[in-house]
Amino acid sequence: MTLVERLSELNNRGITKSDMARIANVTPQSVNGWFKKGVISKKSAIAVAEAAGVSVAWLLGEDVEEGSGLGDDEMKLLNLYRQLPESERQKMIDTFELRLKEIDEYVEKYLRGRFKKE
Template sequence: MESLDHQEVELSLKDQLVIQRLEQMVREIGSKIGLAKIADVSPQAVNNWFKNGKVSVDSALKLHKHFGYPVEWILGKDNSDNSVISGNKSLNVVGTTMNGGLVNQVNNEGSLCAEDLVEIKAQLARLETKLDLLQRIETKIDVILMQKEK
């Protein structure tokens, strides 16, 4: 019976962590209604997230695409010491890939489940967007430098 109580405490802590992370996203977007629009769910669904600390994978993917936070972080599956990510979220995604977590999973194809593949695809799309933005910035810098040389 004690292990069951311990499991309930762990779930409660995880749910609290998810709620804390949702609160961070609300602070960034400005309202729970904004969060609902991003995730394409009703405001009532978002209120339920804040009550029970449970977000669907589909909603987490939509939040990931908008905010850049890793899906596992949104779902509370990330057990790192950082309960709240600050700073540049996209760097965190790059860091996760560069640290080899996803690279190792991709190399060991047998360990991949559908959720892993969806997350990898979402992270790659985010990285492609960042690459495109960086290339446009680089082009603008080149134009400015050429103008200054004249």
């Protein structure tokens, strides 16, 4: 999906181009530009998404859940996290943080070694 397709979908749900202009505090010509060029400012995207009850990521055409803006893997992780007992949740966060630190250190070490050789 693209921004234009998502804007059109909102339009089909009853949010007119005039509504979008008013919501984003822009001219109707600007909104027509969104539909023609497929480009929207960050400020306008946030305003329209908030008013429509959708995520900015969804509005911009990403393959994410409409309301939350989460992808399938993110939703899966969140659902698994929510099934954990409260006492285990922080342990999982700590594990993710540790693993991310390990990956960062590995990449940094790799890049240092790579650029030394050149």
